[in-house]
Amino acid sequence: MVLQAPSAAHSGYSTERIMHRVLLATIPGALALTWHFGWGSLINVLLCSLCALACEALVLRLRCRPVGFYLRDCSALVTAVFLGLALPPLAPWWIVVVGCVFSIVIAKQLYGGLGYNPCNPAMVGYAALLLCFPMQMSRWLVPHSLLPEDIHQPGLWESLNLVFGAADWIDGMTGATPLDVLKQQTGMMIEQVYASQPVFQQAGWAGVGWEWVNLGFLAGGLWLLRMRVFSWHAPLAMLATLSLTALVYWDSGSSESFGSPVFHLFSGASMMGAFFILTDPVSSATSIKGKLVYGAMIGALVFVIRSWGEYPDAIAFAVLLANFAAPTIDRYSLPRSYGHARRGTKTSGDGDQ
Numbered sequence: 463m464v465l466q467a468p469s470a471a472h473s474g475y476s477t478e479r480i481m482h483r484v485l486l487a488t489i490p491g492a493l494a495l496t497w498h499f500g501w502g503s504l505i506n507v508l509l510c511s512l513c514a515l516a517c518e519a520l521v522l523r524l525r526c527r528p529v530g531f532y533l534r535d536c537s538a539l540v541t542a543v544f545l546g547l548a549l550p551p552l553a554p555w556w557i558v559v560v561g562c563v564f565s566i567v568i569a570k571q572l573y574g575g576l577g578y579n580p581c582n583p584a585m586v587g588y589a590a591l592l593l594c595f596p597m598q599m600s601r602w603l604v605p606h607s608l609l610p611e612d613i614h615q616p617g618l619w620e621s622l623n624l625v626f627g628a629a630d631w632i633d634g635m636t637g638a639t640p641l642d643v644l645k646q647q648t649g650m651m652i653e654q655v656y657a658s659q660p661v662f663q664q665a666g667w668a669g670v671g672w673e674w675v676n677l678g679f680l681a682g683g684l685w686l687l688r689m690r691v692f693s694w695h696a697p698l699a700m701l702a703t704l705s706l707t708a709l710v711y712w713d714s715g716s717s718e719s720f721g722s723p724v725f726h727l728f729s730g731a732s733m734m735g736a737f738f739i740l741t742d743p744v745s746s747a748t749s750i751k752g753k754l755v756y757g758a759m760i761g762a763l764v765f766v767i768r769s770w771g772e773y774p775d776a777i778a779f780a781v782l783l784a785n786f787a788a789p790t791i792d793r794y795s796l797p798r799s800y801g802h803a804r805r806g807t808k809t810s811g812d813g814d815q
Contacts, residue, residue: 477536477537481536481537483691484540485536487682487685487738488547490681491547491678491733491734492507492547494677495551495678498605498674498675499603499605500551500552501616501618502550502603502621502625503547505621505622505625506558508546509546509555509559509625510542510543510561513563514539514545515542517567518571519533521567522575532575537576541565541566541584544738545558545587545588546558548588548734548778549561550598550601550603552601552616552625553598553601555625560590560595561588561591564590564591565586565587570583578744580785582740582742582782582785585782588778589779589782602636602637603636603637604637605670607671608664613635639672639730640662640669640725641730641774643655652716667722672728676727676728677728679737680737683697683737686737695754696736696740696741696760697737697740697757700758700760700764703759703760703761703765704723704726704727704732704764705727706761709722720768730774730775730776732764735777740756745788746785746788747791748796749792749797759783759784759791763784764777764780
């Protein structure tokens with residue numbers, strides 16, 4: 463049996479075709495990451511892909527399942543690409559390996575493989591790395607336009623040496639992300655933060671590089687919507703709720719503000735999360751009402767964790783919490799079956815079998 467996304471099944475898309483389209487849609491965001499932050503993200507994606515396919519093949523062999531048949535659906539490759547794009551550029555190679563093991567072996571295959579995993583595998587791997595290795599996961603590169611004149615962005619060969627430990631890190635290559643900067647600047651008006659921080663001075667809305675990365679994933683997500691790979695309900699609910707909560711606490715940019723709605727929409731992994739992570743058909747809600755509730759829940763959790771939690775981006779934790787709530791959301795949002803008095807119950811005339 464071929465697993466299909468609910469919205470795509472109506473169009474007759476196979477799992478393999480859906481995954482191919484999703485991979486194509488990540489290209490604009492990946493190119494924006496590479497342009498602003500160097501070769502690191504592409505190296506992460508390549509290492510993740512090789513490691514994820516190896517882990518998937520090994521577990522399938524241990525389970526006595528046909529390796530080639532299951533690898534061809536490209537689900538492991540999609541998980542690898544998502545994880546690779548989410549990791550900091552030039553993350554050490556062993557970070558990539560540990561993340562892939564968590565994503566493929568623990569979060570996916572131990573539950574039975576594609577269609578049985580209760581949580582998004584890529585976000586399980588990312589969250590595990592964030593909790594276990596916070597220092598390595600916080601070393602984001604500075605966009606090339608903000609580097610000092612005496613420091614250049616690493617080329618491909620230098621990037622490979624940094625990833626595999628053959629070269630030492632160069633001082634001044636890493637820096638705080640826009641979400642980190644805003645979170646640390648307590649007691650300052652938003653205008654003062656924007657005027658004093660280079661990451662905002664050269665940007666339009668949400669920090670150098672990050673706004674273009676989010677625009678890239680937005681373009682890919684809109685293309686997937688046009689191709690009917692998934693429906694609009696969950697992404698729109700997530701982005702609308704994130705915007706609304708940010709607007710409520712905007713307070714005209716006072717020192718108590720957590721950033722404008724535009725800032726939250728185009729910072730961190732907002733667009734990648736909205737169109738590529740929470741739209742996973744396996745771990746998300748399935749009904750139309752359920753998708754709206756599911757997306758709104760993620761949008762609210764993202765803002766809450768960004769504003770009052772310890773992890774500035776929060777997409778991974780928000781999605782995983784909503785994954786656990788998805789069965790309950792479906793329980794109360796799925797249409798009532800014909801002949802049943804209530805959802806999930808039988809009428810008095812139904813006999814027990």
